Amino acid sequence: MGGRDATMVLLDENGIRCDGRKVDEPRRIMIKAGGLKNADGSAYIEFGDNKILVGVFGPRDVHPKHMSDTDTGILRVRYHMEPFSVGERKNPAPSRREIEISKVIKEALEPAVMLDKFPRTAVDVFIEVLQADGGTRCAALTAASVALADAGIPMRDMVSAIAAGKVADTVILDVNNEEDQAGQADMPIGYMPNLEQITLLQLDGILTPEEYKKCVEVGVNGCKLVYELQKKALNDKYFGNGGD
Ligand code: CDP
DSSP states (O other), rough: OOOOOOOOOOBTTTTTTTOOOOOOOOOEEEEEEEOOOTSEEEEEEEETTTEEEEEEEEEEESSSGGOOOSSSEEEEEHHHHHHHSSSSSOOOSOOOOHHHHHHHHHHHGGGGBOGGGTEEEEEEEEEEEOOOOHHHEEEEEHHHHHHHHTOOEEESSOOOOEEEEEETTEESSSOOOOHHHHEEEEEEEEEETTEEEEEOOOEEEEEOOOHHHHHHHHHHHHHHHHHHHHEEEEEEHSSSOOOO
């Protein structure tokens, strides 16, 4: 959370947020399965003004070999932001933040992927953030699940993700960049809707125990909405006219 910007009205007297949304309204979400012909699976997501492309490769041989595991497959995730994805040019070298988000997304996906089905191999997930506007880890995690399914990787469930948060002492769904910077709390949640399990939960900011519970509830409900769009993206590619 950045310091609060006194000039910014995050929630007006009618309960409308700085980008015109209601408190429980997600941004516009568009997910497309497929698109990269050289990847085994791929997905593209627009989550508000976030634009993210994900390519999945594998299961394939592990290099260096000593990283392989005879009992299970391994998942490797690289989250990368293009230098032009944010207002102030980002250094192309991997930042600590990108390394941390890569780890967070990998750990959020692992419970969903049946890694034991392909021992000694690796599945690589490459995430390219083309445009960022708050909530990229959730959008990336959501798209990565679709790309893994598109690659035909055996999965227990997909992980759907969205952030809940708090602005002007009010719990909100789907925190944008301004709300992240000037708001009171940001809680990204990754959830497997069929298994009813949370695989990612982070909290930046301060909440009362009641607000915390509300954020989890609002976030989980938001994940269920995201899940429908993930399934639609896969249905459109494999059973509809949206495939390639
Ligand atoms: O994107 P997410 O909310 O998952 O992660 P964050 O570290 O909380 O970053 C919030 C937002 O800050 C990003 O989505 C970007 O819009 C912005 N950001 C930026 O402007 N410059 C950076 N080098 C990193 C992030």
